[in-house]
Amino acid sequence: MIDKTMTRRQFNKLLTAGVIVSAEGLLNSSLVATSFAKTSDIPALGSYSATSLIKAIKNKKTSATELLKYFIDRHKRLDPIINAVVTTDFEGALKRAQKADEALSRGETWGPLHGLPMTIKDNIEVAGMLTTYGFSYFKNYRPTKNADVVQSLLDAGAIIFGKTNLPALGKDTQSFNDVFGQTNNPWDIEKTPGGSSGGSAAALAAGLTGLEIGNDIGGSIRLPTHFCGVYGHKPSYNIVSMHGGKKPWKKKHSNYPADIDLAVKGPLARSAEDLKLAMDVIVAPPYYQRKAIKIKLPDSRKSKLKEFRVGLWIDDSLYPPDNDVGNCLQKMVTELTKTGVNLKNEKPDIDLKQCHWLRGDLETATTSHFPPSGNYEWAMSQVKTLKEDDHSGTARWVRAMTGTHRDWNKLNEERAIMRQKWEDYFQDFDVLLCPVARIAAHDHDHTKLASRTIQFDNETLNYWDVVGPWNSLSLVSYLPSTVAPIGFTPSGLPVGVQIIGPYLEDYTSIQFAKLLERMNGSYKPPKGFEF
Known part of the structure; x- marks a missing residue:
């Protein structure tokens, strides 16, 4: 039996000597019996991909119940350090895990996620499970119906045992709120894991869950995965249903809720392969449309690195990455060059600043009716006082918040032109590589987002201009x-x-991520979260 107290160096020494097999091999070896005691002894089981964990369950190298107990144990030991999984239903999850094992013993498989323990971002509705949106007004809200994406996961055999933290109403790029407090980055607890899917990314990085689903309207999947060193995918717009249970701020439930411009739901994982696994499950229209509409995405354009035509946009005169991020990106380019991949420093005919501003205007417009309603009233009181040449962040927000439908049509036309430019670009390229943000994870900062600043290369800059521009593209x-x-x-x-x-x-973008993963190696957990 493997000693759980051994150091990483001792483990690697035994691994090199052949005394034990690799982490991936452990799940497929005779060393692992179907007892939880032995399963819990596997080093770094929490760093395995969801794909590997599901394979182990279906091959009966472990069980859904054993695996869930493993994550419960890790939650009790490690979550207090980072405060990522803030709501749990271990009792309900254990009952479902036992049913999953019973089904498998009869030769039945529920689907591609059979028996996988996983968590969901707090603002995605799971029937009967606390869904607070990180806002104290909703601290006791329990929806009676699953969000469409949750139902898709359950139909595929997943076991949802908890909810992960986020900023209040998802309106920040860090993850703290008055209901559950602050979530820390497992790589450095003095740093933020990002937001708004910060709890999701932190839980994955710490090995507290098998898979996660978050949402993104301002980089909320991409920024946390960048800050926490895991994988994330923002899907094409409107291919994953955003519909869910009754929103607590709505007086009446509607089976036909209005779609939100820009916003998407998507997976976070410890492996690019898991992103594909999750997308295969969750890509679908809203349930009320599924009687007639199906969505089938095309396969990746290419399968091997050498086949890809890769555009590079890793720097920009207005929004350059800092030296640390820039050096990592340049090192990646150097390594890719060695593989013979077709790289070219060429970007689409799009201005990053213009796109950054357009995203802010569109996001404000599409959420202008969201609570609290006082935001709109305040903006209406300010709009007539603005000077014509005032293009500050506050002025742009006020104009977008109070804009007419004609104003929105202008924004949408500007977006349509950008979309055509991208379509033209992808006639010559398969993917574009660019930064996620200009910096790596930064210190916690609970000041108001609208007035928040950050030090960048010895300058004090507007915070959103440092973390936001690149994810607008x-x-x-x-x-x-x-x-x-x-x-x-x-x-x-x-x-x-x-x-x-x-x-x-x-x-296509997920396949390229899979090839990068092969080049860089599989996920390794942060110090302190290896066992």
Whole structure:
């Protein structure tokens, strides 16, 4: 039996000597019986991909119940350090896990996620499970109906045992709120894991869950995966249902809720392969449309690195990455060059600043009716006082919040032009590589987002201009975007790259992430979370 107290160096020494097999091999070896005691002894089981865990369950190398107990144990030991999984239903999950094992013993399989323990971002409705949106007004809200994406996961055999933390109403790029407090980054607890899917990314990085689903309207999947060194995918717009249970701020439930511009739900994982696994399950229209509509995404354009035509946009005169992030990106380019991949420093005919501003205007417009309603009233009181040449962040927000339908049509036309430019670009390229953000994870900062600043290369800059511009590129134009970890800063913080693909060709950007993963190696957990 493997001693759980052995150090990483001792484990690697035994691994090299052949005394024990690799982590991947452990799940497929005779060393692992179907008792929880032995399963819990496997080093770094929490760093395995969801794909590997499901395979182990279906091959009866472990069981859904044993695996869930393993995550429960890790939650009790490790979650207090980072506060990522803030709501749990272990009792209900254990009952479902036992049923999954019983079904498998009869030769029945529920689906591609059979028996996989996983968590869900707090603002995605799971029937009967606390769903607070990180906002104290909803601290006791329990929906009676699953969000469509949750139902798809359950239909595929997943076991949802908890909810992960986020900022209040998802409106920040860090994860803290008055209901559950602050979530810490497992790589450095003094740093933020990002937001708004910060609890999701932190839980994955710490090995507290098998798979996660978050949402993204301002980089909320991509920024946390970059900060936490895991994988994330922002799907093409409107291919994963955003419909869910009754929103607590609505007086009446509607089976036909209004779709939200820009916003998407998507997977976070410890492996690019898991992103494909999850997308195969969750890509679908709202349930009320499934009687007539199906969505089938095309396969990846290419399968091997050498086949890909890769565009590079890893720097920008207005929004350059800092030295640490820039060096990681350049190192990735050097390594890719060695593989013979077709790389070219060429970007689409799009201005990053214009896109950054357009995303802010569109996001404000599409959420202008969201609570609290006082935001709109305040903006209406300010709009007539603005000077024509005032293009500050506050002025742009006020104009977008109070804009007419004609104003929105102008924004949408500007977006349509950008979409055509991307379509033209992808006639010559398969993917574009660019930064996720200009910096790696930063210190916690609970000041108001609208007035928040940050030090960047000895300058005090507007916070959103540092973390926001690059993730606007794919968001505005409805494009798929995959984040893959590519290295670490000198201080040991993860750095990711953003892989933007053609519209509706999500599997092309995910495939490229899989090839990067093979080049860089599989996920390794942060110090202190190995066992």
